[in-house]
Amino acid sequence: MPGWLDIAVRSIIFVVVLFLITKWLGKKQISELSFFEYVNGITIGSIGAEVAMGLERNIFHGIIGIVVFAAIPFLAGLLSLKNKKFRDLVEGKGSVFIKDGKIMEDNLKKERYTTDELLELLRRKDVFQVADVEFAVLEPTGDLSVMLKKENQPLTAKDLNLIVPSVKEPQTVIMDGEVMDEPLATIGRSRDWLHTELEKLGVTIENVFLGQVNSYGELTVDLFDDKLQVASPQERPLILSTLKKCQADLELFALGTESTEAKQMYTKNSEKLQEAIDKVSSILKG
Amino acid sequence: MTIASDLKQSLASLKSMEAALSTIALRTENIESKRTLHETMMVVHEVVTELKNRVGELEREEFQYKGF
Numbered sequence: 243m244p245g246w247l248d249i250a251v252r253s254i255i256f257v258v259v260l261f262l263i264t265k266w267l268g269k270k271q272i273s274e275l276s277f278f279e280y281v282n283g284i285t286i287g288s289i290g291a292e293v294a295m296g297l298e299r300n301i302f303h304g305i306i307g308i309v310v311f312a313a314i315p316f317l318a319g320l321l322s323l324k325n326k327k328f329r330d331l332v333e334g335k336g337s338v339f340i341k342d343g344k345i346m347e348d349n350l351k352k353e354r355y356t357t358d359e360l361l362e363l364l365r366r367k368d369v370f371q372v373a374d375v376e377f378a379v380l381e382p383t384g385d386l387s388v389m390l391k392k393e394n395q396p397l398t399a400k401d402l403n404l405i406v407p408s409v410k411e412p413q414t415v416i417m418d419g420e421v422m423d424e425p426l427a428t429i430g431r432s433r434d435w436l437h438t439e440l441e442k443l444g445v446t447i448e449n450v451f452l453g454q455v456n457s458y459g460e461l462t463v464d465l466f467d468d469k470l471q472v473a474s475p476q477e478r479p480l481i482l483s484t485l486k487k488c489q490a491d492l493e494l495f496a497l498g499t500e501s502t503e504a505k506q507m508y509t510k511n512s513e514k515l516q517e518a519i520d521k522v523s524s525i526l527k528g
Numbered sequence: 529m530t531i532a533s534d535l536k537q538s539l540a541s542l543k544s545m546e547a548a549l550s551t552i553a554l555r556t557e558n559i560e561s562k563r564t565l566h567e568t569m570m571v572v573h574e575v576v577t578e579l580k581n582r583v584g585e586l587e588r589e590e591f592q593y594k595g596f
Binding site for chain 2 (some may be wrong): 407408409410429456458459477479481484485488489491492495497507508512514515517518519521525
């Protein structure tokens with residue numbers, strides 16, 4: 243076999259082997275959560291490259307090397323699932339850099355991080371002032387996780403005592419003008435339903451680049467033809483405004499009528515409707 | 529426009545809202561939102577029933593308003 247053909251064959255074999263090995267080891271190896279996985283990833287890659295190019299080397303020795311290097315972190319992963327002490331040893335523990343708003347100088351020294359490096363890690367988390375930080379820990383991967391003091395944390399609906407309806411994830415039902423049957427079945431809709439909704443919007447399916455259905459069963463689309471304007475779903479805001487109008491009408495009737503009985507009935511119902519509107523408006527606002 | 533016809537108009541739009549709320553409640557995936565929408569529909573239904581009674585009363589009192 244000529245040298246160039248040999249290299250081609252070896253390369254193809256190792257691409258396949260590396261693909262299978264990384265599939266087997268899973269996502270953890272790719273994200274390199276621990277020092278162990280980091281080193282292993284590099285070594286497996288080097289062995290693959292070395293054997294693919296070095297014609298004097300035996301392919302099977304290379305494959306054995308790769309399998310061994312892959313098997314050890316795999317076994318270590320299984321063991322560390324069971325045992326906390328082993329896990330701490332293999333995957334490492336985080337070290338606390340800032341606690342109660344105070345920098346732990348000893349831990350910084352232990353991990354050999356300079357003040358500049360700490361500031362850099364904090365800046366990556368959009369923190370420019372150490373005084374804003376309540377707690378920060380250096381993860382085994384080398385990332386810094388930062389918890390800000392409560393007053394510096396972003397405002398949430400909970401802080402404002404806002405009631406917000408929880409929503410489910412939207413489902414993508416059209417991609418590149420093709421209907422995706424599986425997500426459509428997940429939300430319990432049929433192709434017929436989709437075609438009706440598209441007709442309501444006045445677009446053909448071939449023109450739809452992306453279509454998603456939200457938690458309220460409303461279809462939103464993006465078209466290939468960007469000059470066309472598509473209406474956003476108006477049904478919920480429309481219901482809310484009609485309900486409000488009806489409530490105002492009831493109040494008007496209450497003012498207009500001369501019979502006390504009817505006045506009472508109108509007032510009672512307008513109050514009842516108002517209460518219902520207050521409750522449902524967070525959902526209907528859209 | 530008389531009060532009776534105004535009332536009938538409101539009654540009609542409330543009825544349509546009852547139906548629309550019911551449709552949305554059926555389509556909504558989230559259980560809690562579904563329940564809130566359904567409860568609102570029930571309230572609207574109660575209001576509709578009482579308004580219907582009032583329309584009946586008006587029609588009995590003033591016969592010329594009789595219609596739908």
